[in-house]
Amino acid sequence: MERNAGPFDPPREITRLREARPVSPMLFADGHEGWLVTGYEAVRQLMADTRFSSRQDLGVLHMPYEIPDMPVITEPSPQVPGLFVAMDPPDHTRLRRKLTGAFTVKRMKMLEEHIGDIVERQLDEMARLTPTVDLVKEFALPVPSLVICELLGVPYEDRDNFQGNSAKFMAKEQSFEEKMAAYGAMTAYLAELVTRKRAEPGEDILSDLARDDDLSIEELTGIAFLLLLAGHETTANMLSLGTFALLEHPEQLAELHANPDLMPDAVEELMRYLSVADIFYRYATEDLELGGETIGKGSTVVISLLAANRDPRRFENPDTLDVHRKARGHTSFGHGIHQCLGQQLARIEMRAGFAGLLRRFPTLQLAVPADEVKLRTDMNIYGVHELPVTWTQTPR
Numbered sequence: 001m002e003r004n005a006g007p008f009d010p011p012r013e014i015t016r017l018r019e020a021r022p023v024s025p026m027l028f029a030d031g032h033e034g035w036l037v038t039g040y041e042a043v044r045q046l047m048a049d050t051r052f053s054s055r056q057d058l059g060v061l062h063m064p065y066e067i068p069d070m071p072v073i074t075e076p077s078p079q080v081p082g083l084f085v086a087m088d089p090p091d092h093t094r095l096r097r098k099l100t101g102a103f104t105v106k107r108m109k110m111l112e113e114h115i116g117d118i119v120e121r122q123l124d125e126m127a128r129l130t131p132t133v134d135l136v137k138e139f140a141l142p143v144p145s146l147v148i149c150e151l152l153g154v155p156y157e158d159r160d161n162f163q164g165n166s167a168k169f170m171a172k173e174q175s176f177e178e179k180m181a182a183y184g185a186m187t188a189y190l191a192e193l194v195t196r197k198r199a200e201p202g203e204d205i206l207s208d209l210a211r212d213d214d215l216s217i218e219e220l221t222g223i224a225f226l227l228l229l230a231g232h233e234t235t236a237n238m239l240s241l242g243t244f245a246l247l248e249h250p251e252q253l254a255e256l257h258a259n260p261d262l263m264p265d266a267v268e269e270l271m272r273y274l275s276v277a278d279i280f281y282r283y284a285t286e287d288l289e290l291g292g293e294t295i296g297k298g299s300t301v302v303i304s305l306l307a308a309n310r311d312p313r314r315f316e317n318p319d320t321l322d323v324h325r326k327a328r329g330h331t332s333f334g335h336g337i338h339q340c341l342g343q344q345l346a347r348i349e350m351r352a353g354f355a356g357l358l359r360r361f362p363t364l365q366l367a368v369p370a371d372e373v374k375l376r377t378d379m380n381i382y383g384v385h386e387l388p389v390t391w392t393q394t395p396r
């Protein structure tokens, strides 16, 4: 019997397509032909092959057919300085290399204790509140925002600018003009910030980059935008949607309570199961073979990481959340040269975040029926707009 697609599952049409033809032709709303890649193997092969170009303008984070007035990209477009996620080698290599030192496993390990403190402080503040509280506002959004602000040297007091504008930039329903206005406001702010850092560098990643004369102010601004956006949007949604998923799987939650050592595996499994950053796209720079299909030069190729992560050819019972699973090998941080630069940081934040939340709020539960939780189906990164939660307060 076919299982209903639940709130965390890919649509059934996508699942069916993956089984029938993991690399499928598709038609964009404007009539433009492209390809949709849903199978695990094909997704990995594609992301490892730089002949599938990442070079796009600001559309990088948006599906070409979602925004009516946005052009579909089939050839190299002008690059946005610094936005290396949307570049190919050698431009990508040059910029990514400047950042690898700042995000090494070793550097991130050194930060672990400090991130633990940020989590605890935020949980202290939440514990002072009288439930019902919104977990997104009180916990899931502040933790990664505080961490990335501190790393980059962006004043947290200025968060209204980047949280509000990045949400507008990521929302599907905004027009292209509104998105560009949000982008403009964020980059104007960041251009001023990096200019100040160039004049008076401090102890943070943006200051270190600003000391490098090889980077222009426009490039520094683009890098700052990318890191700030990637650094808080994705992790915040993993923390909130992950908590929702755990509350909806009480048996899994109980296992985690009983055995906190399961946390690293549980985080990988939540990453796989939820795949919050699902859709990416590339275009073919020449005729290319993928999964037995020939993708013509200039074709736009849409990738679903969620579909790949639920491929039964790679993961047994893929639609089941199982905190015992060894889910490493999932594609949620991407694959190949663009594989997530912040993955170690994200892992540390998620492990500390979920562990702290479970320990400090063992009786945490949803304060509304699950079907009333507002999912971010209107955004490019999955998550929840709000997660009303409650817990049993112990007398002090």
Ligand code: HEM
Pocket (backbone or CB within 6 Å): 054, 084, 085, 086, 096, 226, 227, 230, 231, 232, 234, 235, 238, 276, 277, 280, 331, 332, 333, 334, 335, 337, 338, 339, 340, 341, 342, 343, 345, 346
């Ligand atoms: C790239 C997911 C957290 C910075 C990526 C890619 C994915 C991803 C799928 C590949 C994009 C592509 O191939 O086009 C996630 C998820 C996160 C997360 C799910 C959280 C759970 C972070 C954090 C940072 C970050 C905390 C902090 C700085 C970046 C950057 C890139 C990237 C800079 C571009 C890398 C490149 O093009 O070489 N991320 N990310 N991410 N991520 Fe993350």
